Amino acid sequence: MNLADWVTDLMETAGAPGAALAIALENLFPPLPSEVFLPLAGFTAGQGKMSLLDAILWTTAGSVAGALLLYWAGALLGRDRVRRLAGRVPLVRVSDVDKTEAWFLRNGYRAVFFGRMVPVFRSLVSIPAGVERMRLAPFIAYTAAGSLLWNTALILAGYLLGDNWHLVEQYVGLASTTVLVLAAVTAVIFVAVRLSKRRTTSRL
Template identity: 40%
Template sequence: MENWITETMSTYGYMGIFLLIALENIFPPIPSEVILTFGGFMTTNTAMSVIGVIAVSTIGSVAGAVILYGIGLLVNVNRLEKVVEKWGHILRVSKEDIRRADAWFDKYGVWTVFFCRLIPLIRSLISIPAGMSHMNFWAFLLLTTAGTLIWNTILVNLGAAVGSSWEDIVGYMDIYSNVVYILLVLFFTVFVALFLKKKAGHKKS
C-alpha cells in the first residue's frame, strides 16, 4: 500500500494528496502518517510547498470527516435503540445504555472530537459518533479542522525536516500508534469492567 500511496502522490501532486487523505478518513487503514510525511519530503525535491501540502491535506481530511459525520446522522441513536431492542439481550446492551453513551458524548464530545483527531485510526472514526449524537455541525467542523491542522502540520514539517529519511518517521509513528492502542484497550477494559460491576449492583438493589 505504501508504494501505491507514494506513486499516486508523485504522479498527481496536490490532487493526489487531497484524494488520498480524504479516502484515509473514510477508510482508516490507509495510513495518514505515510501520506503526510512523504508529502513533507516531496516539498524538498518538487515545486510543492509545506504550506500547500498542509492546506490541501487539511481540506481533504476535513472533507472525509464530514462524510463520516453524515453517515453518523443516518445511523442516529433512534436506529441504534431499535437494533438494541431486538438484539440487546444477546449483546447485553440496553436502550438505557445507548442513551447514557449518547448523553456522555453530548457532555464531553466537543473535546473528544478535538483530541481524537490526534490519535491514529480513531481520528477518523470519531466523526461517526459525533454525527450520531447530532453534535453541532459548526462546532464539529471547527474542532475537527483544529485537531487535523495540528496533526498535519507536525507530520508534514517532520517529513520536510528529515527529507529522504521520511520513512523513519513512519516507523516512530507506528510505535506511537501501538502504544496508544494498548492504552485504549486497557482503558476500554477497565471502563467495561466498572460499567458491568455498576450494572450488577443496580440489579441486586
Template identity: 45%
Template structure:
C-alpha cells in the first residue's frame, strides 16, 4: 500500500480561491475580467473605455489597484498595461481624424444624432490654442480623453509627439486611480464584500442618469433651435 500523495490531498483540501468570487454586478464583472486576464485585462478594459466612454475608467482602475493589493497582479505592470490600452485607443481616434480630414469629420459630426457642429468647433479651437498640452491635459478629463485625439489627427500633429503626450497624461491618470485602489485596499475590501451588488447598481445608475441627462439636454436644444428657425415661405 503506497504512501498518500500529500500534494493532491492538500490541493483538494485547499482549492485556489478566485479573488473576484463573491463580488456582484458591474464591480464583479470588472474584477473577473482583470482576474482572468491579469494585467492584460486592465489594458483591455482601458481600450474598451476609450471607444465606449460610458464605461468610465474611474470605476475600473481602482479595481485593478484593489487586485494588486490582494496580490493578484503587479501594481506597476497594471499601470503600464492601462496606459498601453489607452494609447492604442488614442491611436485609433488619431487615425480616424487623419483619414477623414477636417471637412469629412465636420460632416460626420453634423449628421450624427445629438452631436452639434459647435462641438467640433470647440474641440478644434481648444486644440489649436493648446496643441500638445490639450492632448496631455485632455487625457485626464472624462469623455474628452476619448475624443481629443481626433483633432490631433486632423491637424496631423507629429505622431511621436502625440504618442508622448498621450502616454504621459494617461500614465498620470491611470496611476492616480490604480494607486487609490491599492492604497485604500484595506478599507474598501470589507465594503466591496458587503455591498458590491448595491454599489454596482449605483455605478450603473449614475452612468445611466448622466447619459439620460445628456440626451435630454441635447434634444431640448435641438427642438428649441428648430422653433427659433424662421419658416421658409
C-alpha cells in the first residue's frame, strides 16, 4: 500500500479527524508530504466523505498539535543544551547559535507564521520556538494562522482539481525540492568558508 492509499483509507475510516492525524504526523516527520495529504483531503471532501470546512479546520488542528509536540521537544532540549551540543559539532561555533538565537528573537513570530507555508521549514520552525520558550499563546496563534492559509490553499486546490488532485503534489513538491537544494547549497558554502578560515588561521 502506498502513502496516498494509506491516507485515503485513514480519511475514509476516520473522516476529518483522520486527516488531522495525517497532518500531525507530517509535522513530526517532515519527509511525510503535506502536498499529498492536503490535496487528497480536498479531493475526499469533494467526494462527499467529509465537508470542506471540516477538512480545513481538522487539518489545521492537526498542524497545531504536531507543532506543539515539536515546541515542547525544543523546550525540553533547552538553550543551554543546544549550546553545549553546538560546541561539540565540528566547524560549528557557539557564536553561531548566539547569532541564530538573536535572529529568532527579532523575527520569531514572523518566522513561525511564514514558516508554516514553507515546505520542510514548516515543521522545523517549532523547535527553536520551543528552545527560546516563545510565549505559548502567540506561538499557537501564529502557527494556527499560517497553517490555516497553507492548508486551505492546498485543500481547495485538491477539491477543485478533483481526480487531478495529484497535480498539486507535483508543483508543491518542486518547491520542497528547491528548499532542500538551497539548504544543501547553504550548508556546503558554510563548511567551505569555515574550512578556509581554519586553514588561514593555521598558517598565521
